[in-house]
Amino acid sequence: MLGNYPTERSALVPTLLYAQDEIGYLSDEVILEIAGRLKLTELEVRNVISYYSMLTTKPRGKFNLQVCTNISCMVRGGEEILHHCAKKLGVGHKETTPDGLFTLEEVECIGACSWAPAAQVNYDFHENLTPEKMDAVLDEYRKKATQ
C-alpha cells in the first residue's frame, strides 16, 4: 500500500483501520508501532486518530452497533430505534454490554437515507428497521457470537 502514494504518511488512516480491525481498538503499543513504521511521532498519530470518528483508542464490544438519528432517519423513527436498543441492551452512547457483545453508538448519516431508519453493525447495513426487525438483527448477532 505504501507504494500507492508519494509520501508514506498517506497510508496512515487505512493502516490505522487495518490495525483496529485486527485488535478491536488502537492500543498504545499499536500506535507506537505504526508511528515507527511510518516515521511519524506518536503525537502526530494520536492527533490524526482523534479526528476520525471510526477510530477508537478504547476497546469495544464484538459487535459495534451504530444507529443513525440524522434527519432522514429521525423523521422515520431513528431515535425510537436508538432508544429501543439502549433499553434492550441496557447501555448508553458508546457503552458496551457487560457480556462484551455489543457497543451502542448514536451516529451521523451513514448513507442509507432512502432505506431509513438504518443502522450498521460492524459496518454491515441494516435498513428499513422497525423495533421488531432490530430485535431480530440483535438475535442474529448473538447467535453468531456463540458459533
Next chain:
Amino acid sequence: MADLVSHPDEVRVVSRRFGQGATAIERYLELDGYKAVQKALGMGPDAIVNEIKNSALRGRGGAGFSTGMKWSFVPKQSAKPKYVLCNGDESEPGTCKDRLIFEQDPHSVIEGVVIAGLAVGAASGYIYIRGEYRYLSVIMQKALRDAYAKGFLGKNIFGSGRDFDVYWHGGAGAYEVGEESALMESLEGKRGIPRIRPPFPAVVGLWGGPTVINNAETLANVPHIILGGADWYAKLGPTKNGGTRLFCLSGNIAKPGVYELPMGYNLKKMIYEVGGGIPNGRSLKAVVPGGASCPCLTAAEVDVNMDFDSVAKAGSMLGSGGVVVIDDAQCIVKFALRTMKFYRHESCGWCIPCREGTDWLEKTLIRFHSGGGMMKDIDNMQYLAENMLGRTFCPLGDAAAMPTIGFVKKFRKEFEDHLEGRPCRHEKEGAGEPLPVMAH
C-alpha cells in the same frame, strides 16, 4: 445490497447498468464498458475538456460547478505530478446515491477517473471512499484489480503507450473530509482541516501538484457523455444544466428511493408522483431539496424545477440530490436542532465562527426545544447564523448557518410556539431523553 426502485419518468444514464451485475468486469464490457476511455485515448486533452464543457455537466457533489471549466483550470505544464481525485466521501445527510454507483457500477467511476486524467494530463487517480462504506471499498478494490489484470490500468493501458494508475483509498469517518481541500489533507494522512483558497486544487492540490477533484456521480457521467456526445447530454436538461441526476428521495414519503430524473424535473411532481406523496394521512410541511446544507422549502414553495439555477433562484440549492421530505407531524425546531447537532459534531474546529457558532446554536436550540427559550433567542439565532456566512475556510460554516436562517425565517411561528415553557406539540412516544454521552 440496497433496494433499487424505478419510475417511468426516469432517464437512465448513470444508473443504466444498475441491477445488471456490472460489478463483474466481463458484464461491464458487454454493457459498453471501457469503450469511452478508448475513444478518449484518441481524442486529445482539449477535445475531451470541450466535450465535457459543452455537455453542461455540473458537479453532482453539491456545489454544481461546471466540470469542464474546472478541468480547464489545470495548467498544461507542471513541475509536480498531476492527479485526479474521486470524492466518494458521501456524507451529506439525505444523500445515498454514490453508494449505489459504487455498489452497482464501480467501473464507470474508474473509467471516469481515467478520462478526467487524460483531459488534464494526469497519470494517476485516487478513488476515496468513506470509511463506513466498507463493503463498497471491497467491491471497488476488486474492480480495480480486475481492470489492472486486463491491462486497462497500469502500464501501457489498452496498448496506447500511456500509463495510468488508479488507487483506492478509504476514509475513517468525518463529514468535513468531503470538502475538497479537507479531502486532500485526509488523503495525505492528516486531520481533515481545509486549506485556504487560493491556490485552488487545480493549480496546487495533492502533494502540491495540480489536482482535479470531482464527485463520484460526476465522474460516472463522463464515459456516457464521451460515448453519447455533449449535445445529447446537454439536451436532457435545461440550458446550462445538462443531463440527469440521481435524486435520493427520503423522509416522510411513500416510496423512498434513488431515482434518476432529468435535470429540471419539478419537485412537486417528484414528491407526489415519483415519491407517491405523504403517507399515513399526513400532509407536506417542508422539504430539504439537496441535503442538510440547503435551506428548506415550505410546502407552498415546492413548485420548483430541480436544476441548479432554478433552485438557487428559489433561495436554496440543488446540492447533493438529497430530497428530504418532512410531514406535519415533525417539529421544525427539533429538525433544526438535529441539523445543528450534526454540524457541531462534524465541525473540524479550525475556524472560530464555525466551531463556536455551531456549538452556541446547538446549545440554544436544545434549550429552546425543551421550553427554556426566550423571544430574543429567535432573532439572536438568525443574527449569529448570518454572521457565520462567508467567514470560514470552507463552506461547512455556511452549511450550518443557511438552513438555520431558513428554518427561523420560514417557521418562526413554530419557534414562538415553544416559548414560555410550552411543551413541544410534536413530541412522540419513545423518543424521550437523549442518551448519556460518555465521550466523543
